[in-house]
Amino acid sequence: MRTYPRNSPQAAARIVALALTSDGHVCSSEEHALERLGIAGELGLAPAQFAQIVQTLCEDRSVTHMSPELAVDHPDTALLSMLIDEIDDPTLRRKVMRLCMAVAIADDHLADGEIALLAAVFNAWAPKTRH
Numbered sequence: 460m461r462t463y464p465r466n467s468p469q470a471a472a473r474i475v476a477l478a479l480t481s482d483g484h485v486c487s488s489e490e491h492a493l494e495r496l497g498i499a500g501e502l503g504l505a506p507a508q509f510a511q512i513v514q515t516l517c518e519d520r521s522v523t524h525m526s527p528e529l530a531v532d533h534p535d536t537a538l539l540s541m542l543i544d545e546i547d548d549p550t551l552r553r554k555v556m557r558l559c560m561a562v563a564i565a566d567d568h569l570a571d572g573e574i575a576l577l578a579a580v581f582n583a584w585a586p587k588t589r590h
Contacts, residue, residue: 482570
């Protein structure tokens with residue numbers, strides 16, 4: 460899996476790309492949602508860069524044998540954690556969460572892979588409470 464600098468637009472876009480592809484396919488309503496949100500501008504990317512990051516993610520998945528569908532019990536949790544941990548800026552995390560939610564609900568259906576990815580992101584980025 461390729462690496463991107465911590466908190467970079469590319470690292471953030473890859474998390475959104477994971478949400479986009481986590482159910483195993485990309486539908487037009489998800490693409491339209493990202494267009495309406497101006498995904499490239501939101502993340503500070505050139506207009507065609509998000510599509511390139513999605514393509515790169517798909518290539519990396521085929522090379523690393525990472526499933527296109529993220530299941531809760533899938534063994535790729537270490538890799539997923541590594542990708543999620545590339546974002547530690549609170550403002551960027553909120554933006555990525557908003558974009559992930561928008562793409563996940565765009566087709567009016569939350570697939571298991573989408574739920575698993577959103578849960579992993581939310582759990583990783585949840586504020587830690589002290590006891």
